[in-house]
Amino acid sequence: MAIFNTQNTWAFAFGLLGNLISFAVFLSPVPTFYRIWKKKTTEGFQSLPYVVALFSAMLWLYYATQKKDVFLLVTINSFGCFIETIYIAIFVAFAPKKARMFTVKLLLLMNFGGFCLILLLCQFLAKGTTRAKIIGGICVGFSVCVFAAPLSIIRTVIKTKSVEYMPFSLSVSLTLSAVVWLLYGLALKDIYVAFPNVIGFVLGALQMILYVVFKYCKTPSDLMEKELEAAKLPEVSIDMLKLGTLASPEPAAITVVRSVNTCVCNDRKAEIENGQGVKNGTHSTAAC
Numbered sequence: 001m002a003i004f005n006t007q008n009t010w011a012f013a014f015g016l017l018g019n020l021i022s023f024a025v026f027l028s029p030v031p032t033f034y035r036i037w038k039k040k041t042t043e044g045f046q047s048l049p050y051v052v053a054l055f056s057a058m059l060w061l062y063y064a065t066q067k068k069d070v071f072l073l074v075t076i077n078s079f080g081c082f083i084e085t086i087y088i089a090i091f092v093a094f095a096p097k098k099a100r101m102f103t104v105k106l107l108l109l110m111n112f113g114g115f116c117l118i119l120l121l122c123q124f125l126a127k128g129t130t131r132a133k134i135i136g137g138i139c140v141g142f143s144v145c146v147f148a149a150p151l152s153i154i155r156t157v158i159k160t161k162s163v164e165y166m167p168f169s170l171s172v173s174l175t176l177s178a179v180v181w182l183l184y185g186l187a188l189k190d191i192y193v194a195f196p197n198v199i200g201f202v203l204g205a206l207q208m209i210l211y212v213v214f215k216y217c218k219t220p221s222d223l224m225e226k227e228l229e230a231a232k233l234p235e236v237s238i239d240m241l242k243l244g245t246l247a248s249p250e251p252a253a254i255t256v257v258r259s260v261n262t263c264v265c266n267d268r269k270a271e272i273e274n275g276q277g278v279k280n281g282t283h284s285t286a287a288c
Contacts (some may be wrong), residue, residue, distance in 0.1 A: 008069070011187035015072030016217050018180040022076045026083050033090050040097045047088060047103040052146060054084040059139045062119065063192070068134040070188070094213055136192030143196035163211045171211060174216060175204030183221060 029050075035043055057080030064073040088107070092100050116140060122131050157166055178200030185194025 008187060011184060014180055014184035014187055018184055019072055019076045019171065021177045021180060023079065025177060026080055029087060033087055036090055036094055040094050042091055042099065045091070047091045047095070047099065048106070050084050050091065051103065051106050052089045054081060054088065055115065056142060056146065057081045057084060058111065058115050059135070060144060063132065063135045063139050066135060078262070082108060094163065103269070140192055140196050144199060147196065147199045149247045154210065157210050157214060161214045163214050166211060167206055168208070171204055171207035175201060175208060178204055
């Protein structure tokens with residue numbers, strides 16, 4: 001496998017730019033895990049996004065080994081496997097017992113059992129271009145499923161008319177990454193790389209449009225609370241770049257502001273009692 005495809009200048013340019021953007025997205029959870037390391041607690045964060053990101057990077061790395069002139073695809077997913085493994089190790093080290101056991105079981109089921117099964121079946125039952133097509137199809141199917149995750153957040157934004165839980169910078173970075181990797185796939189004439197990023201671009205553009213539309217909308221807190229409970233939003237949103245890139249920034253703490261119920265009748269009663277007390281030369285107080 002050639003290290004660089006010097007004959008395809010556009011593919012090299014888009015691949016290099018895609019690597020830079022994806023590196024930044026992969027490193028975005030670093031402040032979160034630094035805080036976990038410092039406080040020695042996971043603070044309720046979930047490990048699922050990082051386990052999924054690792055599995056995606058492993059799949060795309062395996063696919064890249066079956067192709068030619070895709071060194072830039074290998075570099076970004078190798079880095080993805082490395083950094084996501086570090087994230088998961090830190091999480092397991094400081095997570096509560098229940099969360100730790102769930103993470104270990106998920107790793108054994110998905111990243112070890114599932115990936116090994118795919119690897120063995122593809123290696124022994126398929127050869128050459130057929131193997132690359134099968135692996136590419138698996139990568140596309142998994143990527144499309146991952147891309148469906150932000151739909152719950154988009155639905156909540158439309159219902160609540162609030163973009164509090166959909167950062168604009170994240171939407172922009174995901175959209176740019178999808179566009180760059182889409183162009184990379186088109187330059188290589190690789191439908192398996194290009195197709196998932198079409199979906200990524202559409203969803204990213206939709207998120208930016210919603211952000212512009214609802215940026216200045218004010219939503220009553222009780223409506224916000226109902227919609228968040230109905231959507232059951234995770235603490236860490238899963239926004240996956242198509243080449244195994246996971247945009248999983250530090251989750252914003254969801255603060256629900258409840259309306260304060262005031263006891264009007266008791267307040268009125270207190271005023272009456274206070275008025276009577278003043279007339280009688282005494283003072284009385286009442287607390288609601």
